[in-house]
Amino acid sequence: MIELAKDYKNFMFRNEPTKEILKEIKSNVPENLKTTSDFIAEAITSKNKLLSQSFLSRPENDILKQLYIIRAINFNIRKENQIDNNKLIDSLLNKNLSVYELIDNYYDMLFTSVGNKNQPFDLSKTNFKMNDYNFKDETEKGIMYLICMDFCSKTIWGYMNIVKPANTSKAYDYIKKFPKFNDQKYYQYTDFYFTDFEMEIVEGKGIQSYKSYYLDKYYETLLSHLLCLNKENKSEKEKNDLLLGSILKESNLYKYTKYQKILESIFEVHKIE
Structure with a gap:
């Protein structure tokens, strides 16, 4: 070894x-x-x-x-x-x-x-069939999904957080190269209600909640995707598909992210509209 x-x-x-x-x-x-x-x-x-x-x-x-x-x-x-x-x-x-x-x-x-x-990065033709990989429970599936999407999110992070103003056009080009899961767009995977667990995720930072660490990062990816759709003047259908087809609407999971207030405000606005 x-x-x-x-x-x-x-x-x-x-x-x-x-x-x-x-x-x-x-x-x-x-x-x-x-x-x-x-x-x-x-x-x-x-x-x-x-x-x-x-x-x-x-x-x-x-x-x-x-x-x-x-x-x-x-x-x-x-x-x-x-x-x-x-x-x-x-x-x-x-x-x-x-x-x-x-x-x-x-x-x-x-x-x-x-x-x-x-x-170069391009998983647009990749379709992860989550029932084909011998996972023993929903937690194992969730781990694989969150690790994969953390990897994918790194392709847009710089365009959304380093460049001022954010280069949403370039970021959206990469988002279009994200993979599918179970024949559906990446964000339609919503099976995150497995029991949370703790482990050392970042060396030196001690034990952390797994879902708090990875779902927080994943919510950031989804919000970046939404911002790209808004800035690039994409259709209302595309925006609503993301808002209503992903965990952006799953208020029971907001406790795992620092973006809780932003998410609540987004859906409050949509409720008023």
């Missing part, structure tokens, strides 16, 4: 592995690490197959834990004051990790690699 972690660190971003390195990753691999090594090989390769059903499907728990450990080693070997990697492996093997934390790690690794390696 240490060697896989080193390869992941060296090639997860812009650097491309040689054919010899890829061959080495896949050769002489213990049977229990084969699935994990196949994932790492894809994760460090451009134009990979990570969005195929075989990789989108939820791995077994032992594979999830192996990848969690590999990513932890990757973080460790980037530090000057490193923990001995073998001790780190032992401690994580014995650590009681929530399966949801492992699921979060897996899809974060997957979509990070899609973002780093599959350029």
